[in-house]
Amino acid sequence: MDRSSGLSKKCCYRATSDEDKADRISNPPENILSHILSLLPTKDAVRTSVLSTEWVYRWTSIYNISFDDNLCNFEACNNKAKRGRFMSFVERVLLLCRNTVFEELQLFCRWNYDHSRVKTSMSAMLRCTVKKVDIRYDGPLNFPKIFFSCDSVIELKLRVRDVRLPDDSLHSNLKILAPSSVCIQSLGLQSTRNLFTFPVLEKLHFQKCQ
Template sequence: MDRISKLPLGIIETILCLLPIQEAARTSILSREWRYHWTKIPKLVFIENKFRVATDRPELSVSNKPSKRMKAAKRGKFFNAIYQVLLIHEGPIHEFTLDVEVDDSGVEIDHILLHLSKKNTLKILKLDITGDGYEGYVLPISLFSLRQLTDLYLSDCALYHERSFNEFSCLTTLYLKNLSTYDSTLMRLLSSCPLLKRLTLDSDCATISESGHTPIADLFKCLPVIESLSIAFSIVKCFFPERLPKELPTALVHLKYLCMDGVSFSHIYGLPFLALLVRSSPNLEKLKLVMYEEYWLDEDERVSLTLEDYSDITLEHLNEFEIRRFMDTEHELDYVKLILAKSPLLKKVSIFPGCKFDEDEKSEILKILFCSPCAAPVEGITFRF
């Protein structure tokens, strides 16, 4: 222990950051020197499911599940522990993670964010707020006072502020999962992040409400320096998809990585939306597609399209292509062949099946791909199936 105590303070803080907050707090009993080390760590992580109290014990009931009263009592202790840590914490807090289930207004979270906004040292904030039948924790305006943020992760939250946001002038990474908001509010949020390089939009029309008829192209005007984009295909339906252009007015020249989740080539907007982004990303290096099972599509969503309409696509810098939930439908296999024909620098193709293929079926698909026209030397491409 004496040897550890002599380590530089920065290394001790790094070690403590790797421990759950309760374990880090327990180091205060090691010695007088260690009593306050844990109160200075810049990274705080609070996960309700991993929080333990002294009275934790198996619930004596038929279902063996905690009662609502016990859950509420434990959650109260959880938030009290957070308040105590924040009250005695010394120095800057650079990273804060909160993973909790709520079933009311979330006023406790409001208090936490208000405290963090007054400190104004936070660089990374992760909020994962869940709850049974809960419509989403409504983010308070104090969130937008965190102007030092570089990374913001929001899961199952709600944002309905109509006023303009303060500029997130340092934000480079934004992760939004099931964010309940309006399309216009989402664009105001993105427009307030001029340095945004990495964006994940994992939402759908159940969470993004249409406040007007905003063209999808307007969404990408808010992303002038984007380098990595992961987007759920369903979001296109929230932004007046009837007006999908062939290309964006301003190309996404910095975009190197594109992931589209839940896309179907049989959907009326599937190929057009994907082609829009690919045509508008001249420097794309990696393309990842997660396919959507076509039998879930409604009849009015289906369309018969031919890939010949997209023969003008070029992928001069693409070196990696990945497709997940591959079902070997006609359009899926043809799209892989199109990628091969249009990517002179392609080095790696990864195909992850969405159903079970036997070895003969795999061999037949690979044979078709190896015999397809290929812009890059086929012997230089690694196929993963």
């Protein structure tokens, strides 16, 4: 009698343990879900909002954001309407994201967009705490002033056809700087020299820059 009782208790214990494991898989903690969604391309993370009512805003906790006009169903952004849709997507993501601390922000654009909208979106990105920034823009781009004094950025990659910089810029925590195919020009009217201040820079890689 005691043995059967013991076996019964043991079986019950195993069943409960299996149920707990199933619960962990079907209902993972929010931080695990956020990590998984952050590993996805941003367009795919946003698409999870259609899964159920519980998932409508779950993607807004991501801490990696990548905007790529070649991957966001705007493959032929060679007309004004499609470029406008892409920028609206960028603005919506930045507006709804709950995080104020990001590991990495990427902006890859193969077409020219409304400069004022791009500049506003970049300002919104950099007002957050961002560790890594990677910008590729196939055309000239006027960066917002905050870009030249963002203390949180430790790694900066640039591939922009034409970058206009102020006479001096300070990135106090920047450790890695990698501009590629960049034409650097001064914004100063009387100066053709730029003063770049990177007190903790560890790696500098210029490639095909002017």
